[in-house]
Amino acid sequence: MRIRDKIKRPRRPVVAYEILPPREKDGTLNSYAETISSLLSQTHIDAINIPEVRDEERQGDKPVKSLTRAEPREFGQLLQDIVGVEAIVNRVVVHQELDEEMLWVKETNQKYEIENLIVVGGESHKVDYPGPSVNEALKVITREYNFNDGDIFCGGISIPRRKEESKNLINKSDHGAEFFTTQVLYDASKITKMISHYQRRCEELNTFPRRVLLSFAPVSSQKNIDFLKWLGVDIPADTEKYLNGRPGAMIDRSLDVAIEILNDTLDHIIKNKLTVPIGLNVEHIMSYNFQSSVEMLQELARIYREFCIKADFYI
Numbered sequence: 570m571r572i573r574d575k576i577k578r579p580r581r582p583v584v585a586y587e588i589l590p591p592r593e594k595d596g597t598l599n600s601y602a603e604t605i606s607s608l609l610s611q612t613h614i615d616a617i618n619i620p621e622v623r624d625e626e627r628q629g630d631k632p633v634k635s636l637t638r639a640e641p642r643e644f645g646q647l648l649q650d651i652v653g654v655e656a657i658v659n660r661v662v663v664h665q666e667l668d669e670e671m672l673w674v675k676e677t678n679q680k681y682e683i684e685n686l687i688v689v690g691g692e693s694h695k696v697d698y699p700g701p702s703v704n705e706a707l708k709v710i711t712r713e714y715n716f717n718d719g720d721i722f723c724g725g726i727s728i729p730r731r732k733e734e735s736k737n738l739i740n741k742s743d744h745g746a747e748f749f750t751t752q753v754l755y756d757a758s759k760i761t762k763m764i765s766h767y768q769r770r771c772e773e774l775n776t777f778p779r780r781v782l783l784s785f786a787p788v789s790s791q792k793n794i795d796f797l798k799w800l801g802v803d804i805p806a807d808t809e810k811y812l813n814g815r816p817g818a819m820i821d822r823s824l825d826v827a828i829e830i831l832n833d834t835l836d837h838i839i840k841n842k843l844t845v846p847i848g849l850n851v852e853h854i855m856s857y858n859f860q861s862s863v864e865m866l867q868e869l870a871r872i873y874r875e876f877c878i879k880a881d882f883y884i
Contacts, residue, residue: 587618587852590639663698711745735766757833782848
């Protein structure tokens with residue numbers, strides 16, 4: 570079953586693993602993909618989610634060094650062939666004119682055999698980018714390209730800490746987004762609030778909610794935490810204090826935090842009988858956290874799959 574069909578079936582579990590394209594110094598794409606295939610054989614995933622890394626101006630110095638990485642669509646094509654699961658490629662659409670961007674989309678679909686895109690916008694609303702907005706790109710891909718022999722299944726990004734984010738989800742859905750992946754979660758309060766608001770807006774508009782994949786990642790050092798915060802991830806002061814506490818390793822404590830947030834979110838959905846379909850997306854952030862992220866994926870997926878079996882209120 571294709572990932573798009575799984576995403577559209579509310580009671581069907583959907584688990585994705587998010588991984589950065591390899592750095593140039595890491596060697597060939599093939600050897601890197603084979604390593605991933607070996608590690609991911611430890612657990613089941615439905616898709617591999619590949620972000621696009623672009624350096625943009627953010628407030629403060631970047632905590633980690635920027636390195637040139639392989640092209641996501643090329644990496645995605647190899648992973649589809651070697652690992653045997655579909656790739657979801659993230660694309661920041663604002664950096665070139667719409668016509669050029671659509672040529673990239675067509676080439677990605679036809680030459681690289683990528684059928685799933687997450688459409689991403691720019692880092693700041695204050696920047697006058699040359700390319701289309703997320704909604705503009707979604708509309709052209711889903712209503713023009715796909716009606717002219719194209720085959721792209723589109724998703725979007727959800728940032729629960731933003732005000733009226735549920736309204737953003739509705740707008741993106743109206744323009745063609747069929748699912749969303751959240752920013753990495755280190756706080757349950759904002760994601761539960763967003764899901765509740767999203768449910769209410771869908772009911773008011775008599776539309777169905779799209780699936781939201783909850784994103785998690787392990788951290789093993791303060792440098793990891795600083796990087797996530799630099800990316801805009803909301804990490805409450807009490808959570809950061811716990812992560813830096815004693816005894817035990819930070820990597821283990823970050824798993825505890827992820828389990829608690831996932832359980833709190835799923836409990837909230839059950840208690841309130843919300844019908845927003847949920848998925849799971851686990852990422853490594855840093856390459857040296859790769860094995861820990863696979864272990865996190867195994868544990869969170871177990872909890873999530875049990876929830877899907879019990880969630881009989883889904884349509």
